[in-house]
Structures are given as C-alpha cells and as structure tokens.
Amino acid sequence: MQCADCRVLLDAYLDGELAERERVSVREHLAGCADCSRELAALERASALAQEHLVHYEAPDVLKARIASAIAGERSEGGGNSSDTPPERAPRRRAWLLAAAGLLIALASAGLTYAIMRGGNRSQALADAVLASHIRSLQPGHLTDVQSTNEHNVKPWFNGRVNLSPKVPTLDSAGFPLVGGRLDYLDGRVVAAVVYARRQHLINVDTWPEHGPNEGPDSASAQGYHLIHWRSDNVEYWVVSDLESGELSQFVSLYRR
Amino acid sequence: MAQRSADGFEAHILPHLDDAYTLARHLLGDEHDAQDAVQDAALRAFRHFAGFRGDNARAWFLSIVRNCCLTMRQGRAVDRVTVPFGDQHLAVVRDTDQADSAAIAQSERALVTQALGEMPVEFREVLVLREVQGLSYAEISDIVGVPAGTVMSRLSRARRRLAAKLGMTDKEAS
Numbered sequence: 001m002q003c004a005d006c007r008v009l010l011d012a013y014l015d016g017e018l019a020e021r022e023r024v025s026v027r028e029h030l031a032g033c034a035d036c037s038r039e040l041a042a043l044e045r046a047s048a049l050a051q052e053h054l055v056h057y058e059a060p061d062v063l064k065a066r067i068a069s070a071i072a073g074e075r076s077e078g079g080g081n082s083s084d085t086p087p088e089r090a091p092r093r094r095a096w097l098l099a100a101a102g103l104l105i106a107l108a109s110a111g112l113t114y115a116i117m118r119g120g121n122r123s124q125a126l127a128d129a130v131l132a133s134h135i136r137s138l139q140p141g142h143l144t145d146v147q148s149t150n151e152h153n154v155k156p157w158f159n160g161r162v163n164l165s166p167k168v169p170t171l172d173s174a175g176f177p178l179v180g181g182r183l184d185y186l187d188g189r190v191v192a193a194v195v196y197a198r199r200q201h202l203i204n205v206d207t208w209p210e211h212g213p214n215e216g217p218d219s220a221s222a223q224g225y226h227l228i229h230w231r232s233d234n235v236e237y238w239v240v241s242d243l244e245s246g247e248l249s250q251f252v253s254l255y256r257r
Numbered sequence: 258m259a260q261r262s263a264d265g266f267e268a269h270i271l272p273h274l275d276d277a278y279t280l281a282r283h284l285l286g287d288e289h290d291a292q293d294a295v296q297d298a299a300l301r302a303f304r305h306f307a308g309f310r311g312d313n314a315r316a317w318f319l320s321i322v323r324n325c326c327l328t329m330r331q332g333r334a335v336d337r338v339t340v341p342f343g344d345q346h347l348a349v350v351r352d353t354d355q356a357d358s359a360a361i362a363q364s365e366r367a368l369v370t371q372a373l374g375e376m377p378v379e380f381r382e383v384l385v386l387r388e389v390q391g392l393s394y395a396e397i398s399d400i401v402g403v404p405a406g407t408v409m410s411r412l413s414r415a416r417r418r419l420a421a422k423l424g425m426t427d428k429e430a431s
Contacts, residue, residue, distance in 0.1 A: 049419065054388060200288060
C-alpha cells in the first residue's frame, strides 16, 4: 500500500468503518510508515477534541412544550375521524391531554435519576414533586396566574393566597427578568411559585413556610434539569430550571442576596 | 390507524429531541433559530410519520431537522456563530493547576467551536453527526443524502481543518 492510498482510508480506519481486508492493509502500512502514523495521531487528536468540546445540547423545556402544544393543535385540527371520540366537544380537551402526554413522554425519556443530596427519601420525593410541578408549569397557560415583570404587582398578588409573602427581588439588570407568579399544589400544600427567565429558559422558585434549622443550599440534577434547595428563617426554597447549573447557581446567589 | 401511528410518533421521535436540537444549534448557531427549526421539523415529522417505513427513526428525524436548518440558513445572509460557555466558565477554580487546565480547556473549546463555525456547512454537519452524535457512516449517508465515500472524505477534511486550526499539522490536507 502506498502512502496516498493509506491517507484516504485513515479516517475510516479510525472510525472502525473499514472492511477487514482494508483494515489489515492499513495497519500493516502504518507499522512501517512514521509519516502516516503521525497523520493518524493528528486525526485521532482532532476527533478527540471535537468529541470533548462540541456541545451535546439538551432541548430546552420551552421547546418541548412548544412542540407538544403544536402537535396537540395539529391533532385537534385533523383528528375528526377517530371513532372513539365524539367529534363535537372532544377536540380541544383532547388536545390538552395530548400535550400533557407529550410532555410526560419527554420527561420519561429524560430519565429521572437524581444525583442527590442529603436528606434521603423525603428530599428525593420532594425533588420529584418540584420537578413535576416545573414541567407542568411549562404547559401552555400554566406558567403564571399573575403575569408581570414588576415585583410590585407580583408580591402583593400572593397576599391572602398563601401564608407567606415570597421574596420577589428585581434581577433584570443581572439578566434574570421576572415573568410572574403562580400558586402551586406541592407535597400536600399550596405553595408560592415565582417565575424568572434567562434567555429561553424558565426558572421556578417554589417557596413555603417550613419550621426547621437553616439548610443548604443543596443541589440536585435530573438529566437536563437542575434543582437547588435551601431553607432559611423557616422558609423552604426550591429553585428548578433547565438552565445550565453554573448560571442557576448564579441566579440563586442573586436571589438570596 | 392514524392514532396508532401518532402514538408511534411520541415513542419514536420525541426521544431524539436533544439530538435534533444539538444538530440545529451547530448548524445554525443561534439558539432561537435552532428552536424554530426543530419545532418545524417535529411538526413535519408528525405529519409524515404515517408514511415512514424505515427502522431508524432517529436518522429519519435528523434528516428532516437538517433540511429545516438548511432552509432556514438560506433565508439569512450571514452565519451567526456563538461560542458556548462551558461549565468551566462559571466554575470557581481553587488552585493554579486547575486554573491553568481550565483556561486551556476553555481556549481549546473556543478554538474548536470557531473552527467548526468557519467550516462549510457540508463539513460541519458530518463532523457533528459523527463526533457529537456518534452516528455510523451509513446513517450519516442517509441523513445527508450522499454516498458513504463522500461522508468519509468530508469527515476527513473537517478533521484536518480542525487539526490545522489547533496547530497539530502544518496545513490542511486537500
């Protein structure tokens, strides 16, 4: 085998894509040719660097929710021929159910394994509930009960609805605009959820009164989601988002300030 | 019947949204464009899923994503390339050794990303499909719509450009 013939096969050799006979020829040539071996080493290094540094992104929650609702819309338009559904009143309701189903499947495929955290089973169950509530909030129309970018609208809205007034700091200048607030039902109680955004990512801050010593912050992640929890002054805080964990920590330190 | 294929869509297509978004991000750069392209692709996949007869739903879906990305690229004049911030960017680094290696990793990442951004899109897509998604030449050939031999030569040129960018070889081999 000549060097020129060897060179064109080096990538396929590296990738295990050569037939046995070619593979053997390339290997034999490499054993006696320092130039081609150097070439292979450079390709191997380039390949390793690409694998290390090119990001495998996670599809953001917002995108999953958008797709689920677009597909639900598509189904309710074109799904009139299904025999088990009365054509008149079902489509819209069915659309929402399917949107929910779509999200659940997306969630299941994310594989909910936590690398968690002090506190054992209760924390694990609570983290599950917080995450489920986050996913639910991403469905169309579920994100906020009061939609406002102004803390002076959001904070008073919780008065009389929950038995604590959640912190609603203004973090616009740090790149975390306020989106609004919502009531949620979590672990058997009504909690206040304050929603912030970072680019296309949404951040839910769930808070409720909980007596006990100050704790945390602790963090946990399910694939694609990050949770940060702490308790201070008898208030429990759970922050959840698909935002990258470093930026979420930055958010938490600003929020706690 | 329509319902059955729709259920198949949930099971076969939605698990590949991360891969789809990854391809779109690398082809388009901009995260909003990438989201739009993937949403568009998911809707098309949904509409055509009943007619899908193959056994590799991921490759099929990625080929739709690729087409949506290329269509979107035609609609804009310049390439927007964003350098992603890795975890190192915000990490607190404690000692100098770590600081050095974090800085090196950061600059390597920037170079790799820049090199990718400077490549023609036909090199870029094969590099991402191979190195990030780990697909075989046959799968890449299906997605891109060129013979496996062409996949091999494009991949080879993409890697040599990368090696040249990182100063590992003297020049890009042709």
